Amino acid sequence: MSNNESFWKRLLKKLTKANELGHEEDVMTDHDYDGIRELDNVLPPWWLIGFYITVAISIFYYIMVYALDKYGQDDEYLAEVAQAEAAIEQYKKDNPELFSDENLVALTDPADIEKGKALFTEKTCTACHLIDGGGSIGPNLTDEHWILGGGFKNVFNTISKGGRPGKGMIAWEATINQKDRQLLASYVLTLQGTTPATPKAPEGDIIWKAGDE
């Protein structure tokens, strides 16, 4: 134990080179500021080592970044952007139904229409258009009159981008993914010709019937 202690003591002394207390006279300078005097202690080796390391690193860094043009922030940034872009491409490839416009057409499979119907309630469309599409705050979706245009493309676009400003129909593309908006638009189109309990009077001058282009 005593051996150990002296080892630590010796190490500490080596790293600090501190002057023993009581021997201040040995390192006292003749500087005297209103009675405050200055000791000329050596820089502690632990500090010096750290300082030399930073100097060495700065030289290495300078050569790498400025002389050899490697590992600079620009390169790191570009590498990360490239990596992120590759990841986006991969994600698009893995989820074609979310991104490709190719398959962006009205779905007719009854299973898809059921999904659209479920989403119509789940995404609170019913709050303004009622469960049967008869309309309240929002227009009647069962008639042949459209404010913003009928047909899959227009309806999909209205759901995605919203209605006229201030009318209450928001752009849902921020909160509903493309696939679900496709299911919703497909479902909305099937409402035409059904008989809601309390149909709102037709609104809009655009006439579109199922089967029209």
Ligand code: HEC
């Ligand atoms: C806060 C009320 C509100 C909610 C919720 C709402 N809508 Fe609307 N919706 C409206 C209003 C109001 C309009 C008419 C917009 C206009 O006049 O520009 C409209 C218009 C539409 C139209 C176009 C009708 C036309 O005549 O051109 C469609 C399609 C539609 N909404 C579908 C949906 C779907 C699908 C949802 C759910 C994701 C939804 N709406 C949620 C209020 C709402």
